[in-house]
Amino acid sequence: MFFVAGARNAAGSGRENERRSIYQKFRDVDVLDKKKTVTALKAGEDRALLLGLGMILCSIMMYFVLGITVIRSYADSVWTEEGTCVVINSTITGDMNCSYSCGSDCWRVSRYPCLQVYVSINSTGHISRLSHNEETQDASSECVYVPRCQKDSAAMHAVIMNISEHLKTNQQFSCYHDPGEQQEAVLLTRLYDHSVVFHSLLWPSCTLTLGALIIVMVKLTQYLSRLCEEIGRIKR
Numbered sequence: 001m002f003f004v005a006g007a008r009n010a011a012g013s014g015r016e017n018e019r020r021s022i023y024q025k026f027r028d029v030d031v032l033d034k035k036k037t038v039t040a041l042k043a044g045e046d047r048a049l050l051l052g053l054g055m056i057l058c059s060i061m062m063y064f065v066l067g068i069t070v071i072r073s074y075a076d077s078v079w080t081e082e083g084t085c086v087v088i089n090s091t092i093t094g095d096m097n098c099s100y101s102c103g104s105d106c107w108r109v110s111r112y113p114c115l116q117v118y119v120s121i122n123s124t125g126h127i128s129r130l131s132h133n134e135e136t137q138d139a140s141s142e143c144v145y146v147p148r149c150q151k152d153s154a155a156m157h158a159v160i161m162n163i164s165e166h167l168k169t170n171q172q173f174s175c176y177h178d179p180g181e182q183q184e185a186v187l188l189t190r191l192y193d194h195s196v197v198f199h200s201l202l203w204p205s206c207t208l209t210l211g212a213l214i215i216v217m218v219k220l221t222q223y224l225s226r227l228c229e230e231i232g233r234i235k236r
Contacts, residue, residue, distance in 0.1 A: 048214055060208075062207070074197050081177055085186060095114065097110075110150065112147055116129065116144065119175065124177070126181075128186045132189065
Protein backbone atom coordinates (compact mmCIF):
# COMPACT_ATOMS: atom_id res chain seq x y z
CA MET A 1 0.00 0.00 0.00
CA PHE A 2 2.75 2.39 1.00
CA PHE A 3 4.71 1.57 -2.11
CA VAL A 4 1.67 2.14 -4.33
CA ALA A 5 0.85 5.44 -2.61
CA GLY A 6 4.48 6.57 -2.91
CA ALA A 7 4.53 5.65 -6.57
CA ARG A 8 1.33 7.63 -7.16
CA ASN A 9 2.71 10.63 -5.32
CA ALA A 10 5.95 10.43 -7.28
CA ALA A 11 4.02 10.16 -10.56
CA GLY A 12 1.81 13.14 -9.63
CA SER A 13 4.80 15.19 -8.60
CA GLY A 14 6.53 14.31 -11.87
CA ARG A 15 3.51 15.36 -13.92
CA GLU A 16 3.30 18.63 -11.92
CA ASN A 17 6.96 19.32 -12.52
CA GLU A 18 6.48 18.55 -16.19
CA ARG A 19 3.56 20.99 -16.37
CA ARG A 20 5.62 23.65 -14.62
CA SER A 21 8.47 23.01 -17.01
CA ILE A 22 6.19 23.38 -20.05
CA TYR A 23 4.62 26.53 -18.58
CA GLN A 24 8.08 27.97 -17.90
CA LYS A 25 9.12 27.25 -21.48
CA PHE A 26 6.03 29.01 -22.85
CA ARG A 27 6.67 31.90 -20.51
CA ASP A 28 10.29 32.16 -21.57
CA VAL A 29 9.24 32.11 -25.22
CA ASP A 30 6.65 34.81 -24.53
CA VAL A 31 9.19 36.97 -22.70
CA LEU A 32 11.68 36.49 -25.54
CA ASP A 33 9.04 37.49 -28.12
CA LYS A 34 8.18 40.57 -26.11
CA LYS A 35 11.87 41.53 -25.93
CA LYS A 36 12.22 41.08 -29.69
CA THR A 37 9.10 43.16 -30.27
CA VAL A 38 10.32 45.92 -27.97
CA THR A 39 13.72 45.89 -29.68
CA ALA A 40 12.12 46.10 -33.12
CA LEU A 41 9.81 48.92 -32.02
CA LYS A 42 12.70 50.85 -30.50
CA ALA A 43 14.71 50.50 -33.73
CA GLY A 44 11.73 51.72 -35.74
CA GLU A 45 11.24 54.67 -33.40
CA ASP A 46 14.92 55.57 -33.70
CA ARG A 47 14.66 55.52 -37.50
CA ALA A 48 11.53 57.68 -37.40
CA LEU A 49 13.27 60.20 -35.11
CA LEU A 50 16.28 60.33 -37.43
CA LEU A 51 13.96 60.84 -40.40
CA GLY A 52 12.17 63.70 -38.64
CA LEU A 53 15.43 65.36 -37.61
CA GLY A 54 16.82 64.94 -41.13
CA MET A 55 13.75 66.59 -42.65
CA ILE A 56 14.03 69.50 -40.21
CA LEU A 57 17.72 69.97 -41.00
CA CYS A 58 17.02 69.86 -44.76
CA SER A 59 14.29 72.46 -44.40
CA ILE A 60 16.62 74.74 -42.39
CA MET A 61 19.27 74.43 -45.13
CA MET A 62 16.66 75.25 -47.79
CA TYR A 63 15.56 78.28 -45.76
CA PHE A 64 19.18 79.44 -45.62
CA VAL A 65 19.71 79.04 -49.39
CA LEU A 66 16.42 80.79 -50.17
CA GLY A 67 17.27 83.54 -47.71
CA ILE A 68 20.51 84.48 -49.48
CA THR A 69 19.03 84.17 -52.99
CA VAL A 70 15.29 84.64 -53.48
CA ILE A 71 14.37 86.45 -50.26
CA ARG A 72 17.37 88.77 -50.44
CA SER A 73 16.69 89.71 -54.06
CA TYR A 74 13.01 90.23 -53.29
CA ALA A 75 13.79 92.44 -50.29
CA ASP A 76 16.44 94.48 -52.14
CA SER A 77 14.19 95.21 -55.12
CA VAL A 78 12.77 98.76 -55.12
CA TRP A 79 10.18 98.04 -57.84
CA THR A 80 7.46 97.06 -55.40
CA GLU A 81 4.38 98.97 -56.57
CA GLU A 82 2.31 97.63 -59.45
CA GLY A 83 0.66 100.01 -61.91
CA THR A 84 -0.54 100.33 -65.48
CA CYS A 85 1.86 101.51 -68.16
CA VAL A 86 1.02 102.96 -71.57
CA VAL A 87 3.59 102.96 -74.38
CA ILE A 88 4.59 106.48 -75.42
CA ASN A 89 7.49 105.77 -77.75
CA SER A 90 9.23 102.61 -79.03
CA THR A 91 12.32 102.91 -81.25
CA ILE A 92 15.42 100.98 -82.28
CA THR A 93 18.32 103.18 -81.23
CA GLY A 94 21.13 101.09 -82.72
CA ASP A 95 23.11 97.88 -82.34
CA MET A 96 24.71 96.71 -79.12
CA ASN A 97 27.73 94.44 -78.80
CA CYS A 98 27.68 91.21 -76.79
CA SER A 99 30.09 88.30 -76.40
CA TYR A 100 29.38 84.58 -76.56
CA SER A 101 31.49 81.53 -75.79
CA CYS A 102 32.87 79.55 -78.72
CA GLY A 103 34.81 77.01 -76.68
CA SER A 104 37.37 76.79 -73.93
CA ASP A 105 38.89 80.28 -73.41
CA CYS A 106 37.27 81.44 -76.65
CA TRP A 107 34.92 84.42 -76.87
CA ARG A 108 33.49 86.11 -79.93
CA VAL A 109 31.49 89.27 -80.48
CA SER A 110 27.95 89.45 -81.84
CA ARG A 111 25.41 92.25 -82.17
CA TYR A 112 21.73 92.76 -81.37
CA PRO A 113 19.41 95.76 -81.89
CA CYS A 114 18.63 97.93 -78.87
CA LEU A 115 14.91 98.54 -78.46
CA GLN A 116 14.22 101.57 -76.30
CA VAL A 117 10.69 102.00 -74.92
CA TYR A 118 9.26 104.88 -72.92
CA VAL A 119 5.99 104.48 -71.04
CA SER A 120 3.66 106.60 -68.95
CA ILE A 121 2.56 105.33 -65.53
CA ASN A 122 -1.15 105.96 -65.03
CA SER A 123 -0.95 106.18 -61.23
CA THR A 124 1.75 108.90 -61.25
CA GLY A 125 1.73 110.29 -64.79
CA HIS A 126 5.52 110.09 -64.96
CA ILE A 127 7.24 109.05 -68.20
CA SER A 128 9.89 106.39 -67.61
CA ARG A 129 12.00 103.96 -69.56
CA LEU A 130 10.81 100.33 -69.64
CA SER A 131 13.03 97.33 -68.78
CA HIS A 132 12.14 93.67 -68.86
CA ASN A 133 13.29 92.80 -65.28
CA GLU A 134 16.02 93.52 -62.73
CA GLU A 135 18.64 91.58 -64.70
CA THR A 136 17.95 93.57 -67.85
CA GLN A 137 18.17 96.80 -65.86
CA ASP A 138 21.58 95.77 -64.50
CA ALA A 139 22.84 94.58 -67.91
CA SER A 140 21.68 97.58 -69.95
CA SER A 141 20.38 100.97 -68.89
CA GLU A 142 18.98 101.72 -72.34
CA CYS A 143 17.45 98.60 -73.91
CA VAL A 144 14.12 97.10 -72.89
CA TYR A 145 15.40 93.53 -73.40
CA VAL A 146 18.84 91.93 -73.67
CA PRO A 147 18.68 88.57 -75.50
CA ARG A 148 21.04 85.72 -74.78
CA CYS A 149 24.11 86.38 -76.89
CA GLN A 150 24.67 83.91 -79.71
CA LYS A 151 26.47 83.61 -83.03
CA ASP A 152 23.30 84.01 -85.07
CA SER A 153 22.64 87.75 -84.85
CA ALA A 154 19.62 87.39 -87.13
CA ALA A 155 17.86 85.27 -84.48
CA MET A 156 18.47 87.94 -81.82
CA HIS A 157 17.21 90.58 -84.25
CA ALA A 158 14.02 88.56 -84.80
CA VAL A 159 13.42 88.32 -81.04
CA ILE A 160 13.74 92.08 -80.57
CA MET A 161 11.45 92.80 -83.53
CA ASN A 162 8.80 90.43 -82.12
CA ILE A 163 8.89 92.36 -78.84
CA SER A 164 8.55 95.64 -80.73
CA GLU A 165 5.53 94.39 -82.66
CA HIS A 166 3.93 93.05 -79.47
CA LEU A 167 4.31 96.42 -77.75
CA LYS A 168 2.74 98.18 -80.75
CA THR A 169 -0.38 95.97 -80.61
CA ASN A 170 -0.56 95.88 -76.77
CA GLN A 171 0.25 99.39 -75.65
CA GLN A 172 -1.28 99.11 -72.18
CA PHE A 173 -0.04 96.54 -69.67
CA SER A 174 0.85 96.02 -66.02
CA CYS A 175 4.26 97.14 -64.83
CA TYR A 176 6.24 97.73 -61.62
CA HIS A 177 7.73 101.03 -60.55
CA ASP A 178 9.63 102.45 -57.60
CA PRO A 179 7.25 104.32 -55.26
CA GLY A 180 10.22 106.19 -53.77
CA GLU A 181 11.25 107.32 -57.28
CA GLN A 182 14.87 106.32 -56.68
CA GLN A 183 14.86 104.43 -59.98
CA GLU A 184 13.61 106.12 -63.13
CA ALA A 185 13.06 102.88 -65.02
CA VAL A 186 9.99 100.68 -64.66
CA LEU A 187 9.90 96.89 -64.99
CA LEU A 188 7.65 94.72 -67.10
CA THR A 189 8.10 91.73 -64.76
CA ARG A 190 9.93 91.02 -61.51
CA LEU A 191 12.33 88.13 -61.09
CA TYR A 192 10.95 87.34 -57.64
CA ASP A 193 7.43 88.53 -56.92
CA HIS A 194 5.00 87.50 -54.17
CA SER A 195 3.96 84.25 -55.86
CA VAL A 196 7.57 83.15 -56.47
CA VAL A 197 8.49 83.81 -52.84
CA PHE A 198 5.39 81.98 -51.62
CA HIS A 199 6.05 78.87 -53.72
CA SER A 200 9.74 78.94 -52.79
CA LEU A 201 8.92 78.89 -49.07
CA LEU A 202 6.05 76.41 -49.40
CA TRP A 203 8.11 73.21 -49.80
CA PRO A 204 10.64 73.81 -46.98
CA SER A 205 7.73 74.80 -44.73
CA CYS A 206 5.92 71.55 -45.56
CA THR A 207 9.13 69.57 -44.94
CA LEU A 208 9.68 71.30 -41.60
CA THR A 209 6.08 70.70 -40.51
CA LEU A 210 6.14 67.03 -41.53
CA GLY A 211 9.46 66.42 -39.77
CA ALA A 212 8.21 68.04 -36.56
CA LEU A 213 4.97 66.03 -36.79
CA ILE A 214 6.90 62.76 -37.10
CA ILE A 215 8.96 63.55 -33.98
CA VAL A 216 5.85 64.56 -32.01
CA MET A 217 4.04 61.34 -32.98
CA VAL A 218 7.03 59.17 -31.99
CA LYS A 219 7.34 60.92 -28.62
CA LEU A 220 3.59 60.59 -28.06
CA THR A 221 3.76 56.87 -28.86
CA GLN A 222 6.63 56.40 -26.41
CA TYR A 223 4.72 58.27 -23.70
CA LEU A 224 1.56 56.18 -24.20
CA SER A 225 3.62 52.98 -24.17
CA ARG A 226 5.23 53.87 -20.83
CA LEU A 227 1.83 54.87 -19.46
CA CYS A 228 0.35 51.49 -20.42
CA GLU A 229 3.27 49.67 -18.77
CA GLU A 230 2.78 51.62 -15.54
CA ILE A 231 -0.95 50.90 -15.54
CA GLY A 232 -0.24 47.19 -16.08
CA ARG A 233 2.19 47.12 -13.17
CA ILE A 234 -0.35 48.82 -10.88
CA LYS A 235 -3.04 46.25 -11.75
CA ARG A 236 -0.68 43.38 -10.96
